[in-house]
Amino acid sequence: MGALKREFLEVFYAVLPIIFVIALLQVSLIHMPLADFFQFLLAATMTIVGLALFLFGVKLGLLPLGESLGSYLPSRGFVLILLFGFLLGFVITVAEPDVRIFASQINDASEGLTSENLLIYSISLGVGISVVVAMIRTVFDLRLIHILIPCYVVVFTLSFFVPEDYFSIAFDAGGVTTGPITVPFLIALNVGVVSVLAGRNGVSQGFGLVALASIGPIIAVMILGVLFS
Structure with a gap:
């Protein structure tokens, strides 16, 4: 308690x-x-009650689960690390409240520019692929910089071909993945993987996943924009 x-x-x-x-503005x-x-x-x-219970549940269940899975997967082989890393990154992002709110607002504001579910799945796909890249890196x-630089080269290249609306949505999509479910779980997962790999630095290799989890959705939504343009 x-x-x-x-x-x-x-x-x-x-x-x-x-x-x-708000109270000050109300009276003045x-x-x-x-x-x-x-x-x-x-x-x-x-909001206070709901968010407190939500975060308590995340810390009570999701974080230990993520770290346990991360420490278990390396013993099952490299392919399973990538497979389950992708699946976990995908489904955790689908469940992320920030992503669902973002997709709903885009759907309301854009008057049907893109399907709400399609946007959610595109962002989730981007995070799933980012987790795969993060597992390969681990x-x-x-080095993280050797992965981020090529990714940003891809982003800047796609920016010449993406419609302006999708360009703006893509960069916001990178931000909404850093929510209260996705970030804690994926960091715990990566730290768990690092903890059982000999010769790995827990800080340099266990973290940096948020940067990758942010750039993956940017690329995914940009590709979505190119396809639908």
Whole structure:
């Protein structure tokens, strides 16, 4: 119960400044109807409770699971590391709340520029491939810069062919993958893999996955834009 209480306090202190600013604007400038203001307070309370429980669940179950899977996979062979790395990266991103909210907003704002589900699956595919690249980097002890530079060369090359709408969506897609499910789980997975590979630096090889997980969706959405243009 102590861990759950700490989670509630962390979320409460994170959301409190927002509540304070809105309350200050309410009494000084906005003067929205009291019913709307009380609805905001209710929504803020629900956000605190829901987010605290959500993050507690992630730390309680997903992080230990990711690290356990990461430490188990190397014993099953290189192909299974890549296969399950891709599958886990894909399904975790499909479940990521930030990705679903982003795809819904794009669908509403663009008036059908792209299918909501197609965008979610494209982003998830990009993350899955990024995890595969990250596993290859970990197993063969490659430097992160030797992977990121070619990836950004691909991004800059595709930028000449992608419609402007998809260009903007692609770079935002890279940001929404850094959400409360995807990042903790994938880092735990990679750290687990590093922990059982002899001669690997836990810091230099265990981290850097977020950079790869961000650039994968950018490339995936750019390719989607080229195909649909």
